[in-house]
Amino acid sequence: MLRRKKFLFAILAIIPTFVIFGWVRMFPIIETLRLSMYDWNLLSKNKTFVGFSNFSQLFRDDQFLDALTNTAIIAFGAMAVTIPVSMALAGVIYHRTRSRFAGFYETAVFIPHVVSLVPAAMAWKWIFDAKLGPLNAIIMSLGGEAQAWLFDPVLSVICIILLVSWQTLGYAVLIYLVGFRNLPKSVYEAARLDGASGIQSFLFMSVPLLKPITLYVSVVTLISGFNVYAQAYVLASDTQGAPGRLVRVLVLDMLENSFQNFRVGYAAAEAVILLSIVLVLTAVQFSLLRQKGGN
Amino acid sequence: MSAKARTRRSNFLIDVALFFICVALLLPLIMLIANAFKTPAEMLQWPPTLLPRNPTLDNFVTVFTETPLLRWMFNSFAFASLSMIAIVATSALAGYIVAKFPFRSINVIFILFLTTAIIPFEVYMIPLYFQVKALGFLNSITGLLIGYLVMSFGIFLIRQNVIASIPDELLEAARIDGAGEFWIFTHIVLPLLRGPLAALAVLAFFQAWTAFAWPIITLTRKTAFTIEVGLANFQSAYTVELSLLSAASAAVMVPSVLAFVLLRRNFVEGIAASGMKE
Numbered sequence: 001m002l003r004r005k006k007f008l009f010a011i012l013a014i015i016p017t018f019v020i021f022g023w024v025r026m027f028p029i030i031e032t033l034r035l036s037m038y039d040w041n042l043l044s045k046n047k048t049f050v051g052f053s054n055f056s057q058l059f060r061d062d063q064f065l066d067a068l069t070n071t072a073i074i075a076f077g078a079m080a081v082t083i084p085v086s087m088a089l090a091g092v093i094y095h096r097t098r099s100r101f102a103g104f105y106e107t108a109v110f111i112p113h114v115v116s117l118v119p120a121a122m123a124w125k126w127i128f129d130a131k132l133g134p135l136n137a138i139i140m141s142l143g144g145e146a147q148a149w150l151f152d153p154v155l156s157v158i159c160i161i162l163l164v165s166w167q168t169l170g171y172a173v174l175i176y177l178v179g180f181r182n183l184p185k186s187v188y189e190a191a192r193l194d195g196a197s198g199i200q201s202f203l204f205m206s207v208p209l210l211k212p213i214t215l216y217v218s219v220v221t222l223i224s225g226f227n228v229y230a231q232a233y234v235l236a237s238d239t240q241g242a243p244g245r246l247v248r249v250l251v252l253d254m255l256e257n258s259f260q261n262f263r264v265g266y267a268a269a270e271a272v273i274l275l276s277i278v279l280v281l282t283a284v285q286f287s288l289l290r291q292k293g294g295n
Numbered sequence: 296m297s298a299k300a301r302t303r304r305s306n307f308l309i310d311v312a313l314f315f316i317c318v319a320l321l322l323p324l325i326m327l328i329a330n331a332f333k334t335p336a337e338m339l340q341w342p343p344t345l346l347p348r349n350p351t352l353d354n355f356v357t358v359f360t361e362t363p364l365l366r367w368m369f370n371s372f373a374f375a376s377l378s379m380i381a382i383v384a385t386s387a388l389a390g391y392i393v394a395k396f397p398f399r400s401i402n403v404i405f406i407l408f409l410t411t412a413i414i415p416f417e418v419y420m421i422p423l424y425f426q427v428k429a430l431g432f433l434n435s436i437t438g439l440l441i442g443y444l445v446m447s448f449g450i451f452l453i454r455q456n457v458i459a460s461i462p463d464e465l466l467e468a469a470r471i472d473g474a475g476e477f478w479i480f481t482h483i484v485l486p487l488l489r490g491p492l493a494a495l496a497v498l499a500f501f502q503a504w505t506a507f508a509w510p511i512i513t514l515t516r517k518t519a520f521t522i523e524v525g526l527a528n529f530q531s532a533y534t535v536e537l538s539l540l541s542a543a544s545a546a547v548m549v550p551s552v553l554a555f556v557l558l559r560r561n562f563v564e565g566i567a568a569s570g571m572k573e
Contacts, residue, residue, distance in 0.1 A: 002470070009476035010396035017389040018404055020444050024423060025411045031422035089316065092309060099310055107559055108317035114555045114562070115324065116505045118526040119544035123327035125530075126537060134326070137342040166320070171566065178567045227417045230507040233527060251417050251508060258421050259512065267421055275418045282413050 032275070035268035042262035054269035064270065067253035070157060074232075074249065075225025077161035082168045082221050083214060089169070090176030091202050106177070113170035121234035124163050125150070128235070156236050156247050163231050168224065172217045179213040180206070212289060219285040223278050227251060250274055324548065330541035331355065338538045354542035364543055366518060367525035371504055374436050374521060378443035378503035383496050385445050390453025391484050395466065405454075412447030417508055424512055434519040442509045443502070449495050452568050456491040457484070494565035497558045504551060522547045 036054055040047040058064045093105045112120065127133050128149035136146040149155050183206065191201045207214075229251040236247035250270065258267035330338065332350040358364055393405040423442060432438030461484060469479050485492075510521045520528070526547065530540055555562060 006396060006476065007398055010392050010398060010401055013388050013477075013480075014392045014401060014404060017385040017445060017450070018407075020385065021408060021411065023426075024441055024444055025414075025419070025447075026407065028419035028422035028426065029411065029414055031425075032419045035422065092313060096306065096309055096313065099306070101310060101314065103559075105313055105317055106563070107556060108321055110559070110563075111324070111552055111555065112320060114501055114505075115548050115552060116523055116526075117507050118523045118530075119327065119548045120324070122526065122530060122540055122544045123323040126330065126541070127323060127326070132339065132341070132343055132537070134343050134345075141342070166323070169320070174563060174566050223415065227415050227508075229417070230523070230527070233507075233511075234530065254417070254421070255508075255512060264421065264425075271418045271421065275414060278413065278415060278418070 032268050032271050035265050036272045038265040038268075040263075040265040042258070042264050047265070050265070054266050055273075057266070058269055058273065063248060064253055067248040067250050068273075070247055071226055071228060071250040073157055074160050074164060074228050075222050077157075078164040078168060078225045079218055079221045081161060081165040082172050083218060085165070086169050086172035086217070087176055087207070087210065087214065088202075090173045090180060091206060093173065094177055094180040095198065106174075109173045110170035112166050113168070117167070117230040118234055120167065121163060121231055124159070124166075125235055128159050150235060151246065153246060160228065160231050160235055160247060163235060164225060164228060167231075168221050172221065175213060175217050176210065179210045183209055215285055215288055219281050222281050226274060226277055324552075327541050328545045328549070330538060331545040333538050333541075335536050335538050338536070354538045355546060358539055358543045358546065362525075362529065362543065363518060363520070364522070364525065364546065367520050367522045368547065370436060370519065371521040371523070374439045374443075374506075374510075375500045375503040377436065377440050379496050379499040381440065381444045382446045382449050382499040383492055386449030386453050386495060387485065387488060387492060388480070390450045391457050391480060391488075393450065394454040394457035395461070395463070405450075408447050408450050412451070416442065420509055420512065427513060433513050434516045436519075438513045439503075439506075439510055439521070442513075443499075443506065446495075446499060446502075449499065452491055452495055452565070453488060455568070456488060461487055490564070491568070494561045494568065497561040498565040501551075501555070501562070 035047075037049060037051055038047040039050045039054070089109065093102065093109070096102060096105070099105075127135050130136060130146060130148045130151065133149070135149065140146055147155055149159050187205060187209075188201055191205060196204075228249050232247045232249045232252060251274075254267045254270040254274070257263045257270065326345065329346050331354055332347040332352070333344070334347075334349060334351055334353070337344060337348055389408070393401055393408075420442070427433060427438045427441050430438075430441075432441065465483065466479060469483055474482075505523065506521070507523050507527070510524045511527065514520050514524050517525075517528075526540075526543055529543065
């Protein structure tokens with residue numbers, strides 16, 4: 001009787017959340033999968049089933065391939081910058097936990113992660129500005145040559161990587177700090193007694209011990225990198241409102257196909273590819289973690 | 296003694312280095328705020344100045360009187376607050392249920408929640424857009440909200456906290472005393488979850504406050520914009536003066552940075568928990 005009552009309560013209490021989930025998560029996810037197999041021109045009513053033809057078309061579509069390459073470069077680039085920098089920074093901040101400024105360090109590193117994307121990107125846009133920005137001013141005062149940072153296809157990708165890394169850094173440092181705090185202290189004591197320097201124990205103990213955290217942060221950084229959009233929208237748009245012409249990224253290409261070219265099925269196929277990338281990355285993370293656990 | 300002095304010196308050097316790194320990380324934002332106080336003429340100067348020479352408030356006056364910036368801030372605030380309420384409410388209840396009611400059907404539901412957690416919003420936002428459009432909720436806070444009503448991670452976070460901090464005996468004792476299930480939830484469980492719920496609230500608010508892709512596709516009318524969308528269009532649609540853009544950005548940024556500094560503990564707790572998913 002009591003069990004029945006408990007069960008009834010549990011079901012009644014969870015139903016609202018479950019219904020919302022079904023409505024705003026599961027249904028659109030299934031819809032994405034379904035639409036990716038259809039040719040649906042937004043302007044007409046009929047959807048035609050086309051099987052996998054959207055996908056085979058995508059892999060012959062230069063704009064999509066361009067977007068996929070750019071996005072992958074940005075995602076892996078941001079990861080390559082974020083991981084070593086955040087790990088070292090977290091190590092040093094952890095080392096100075098008892099410093100009077102520890103709170104300041106944590107806050108300062110984390111602020112770029114919480115400010116809204118667009119104002120932050122705006123700040124960087126000025127820094128990179130070819131004619132007015134401080135970056136070129138510094139380069140020229142050092143005798144270098146001014147660069148058109150945001151108007152060169154290679155340089156502008158680098159600029160986006162820098163912006164994305166700057167934003168992710170705070171998050172990564174925070175996760176690493178948790179990791180450092182959970183490391184066994186006795187091992188470090190022993191290493192210090194054996195005469196290991198701070199840098200030695202960082203390189204030969206912290207780095208390997210923090211591997212699961214590194215794995216987690218890498219995957220999170222990669223996944224958010226593959227969803228990059230606002231940064232490219234602000235940094236690499238020209239003044240006349242044609243965003244992302246210069247650096248085409250996956251989400252932008254998807255939205256353009258859906259809302260400007262009215263090819264919803266085609267855009268859904270792109271979303272499915274994005275989904276597959278995310279799933280593969282997550283699977284890799286889990287299998288690597290499991291391998292570690294097995295040892 | 297000399298070893299101690301050496302550690303102290305190296306710690307001092309580390310502090311100095313860290314201080315400079317932190318300032319460097321904040322520099323873009325500091326420069327943005329500085330730009331907000333520059334005259335348009337100074338913005339065009341070469342080489343650029345770090346601090347404004349003749350600080351002026353004109354940019355702020357222009358931005359607040361000639362653009363719907365306040366309206367956009369209000370929209371963002373309303374959207375973020377409502378989303379926060381919805382996420383905290385659904386996560387608290389659902390998180391408690393999946394933690395303490397291990398019926399098979401509940402477990403299945405929990406697994407469904409979890410599997411959607413790894414799927415980024417960008418993957419399904421186009422079909423969701425058509426759902427919102429069919430309901431006639433484009434260009435409205437309701438429409439925005441539909442994308443941000445629930446958070447899988449929130450449910451997970453609460454579940455973990457319930458398991459860790461609320462013993463079954465406590466609930467059983469209340470049941471034996473004749474307390475109803477809902478009473479137990481509101482009077483025993485919720486008060487014990489204050490910490491994690493606060494962390495989740497801050498996380499949810501900032502998530503909606505900084506949302507970009509979803510607002511930019513559902514909002515096309517200028518009065519309905521959130522600040523992110525407003526500023527993004529502001530900067531791409533018009534050949535606008537940089538000093539005005541900086542003023543608008545600074546006006547938006549400063550309150551959120553202050554809010555973060557005040558709520559940092561809660562925020563850090565929530566984010567740190569997100570790393571402990573495994």
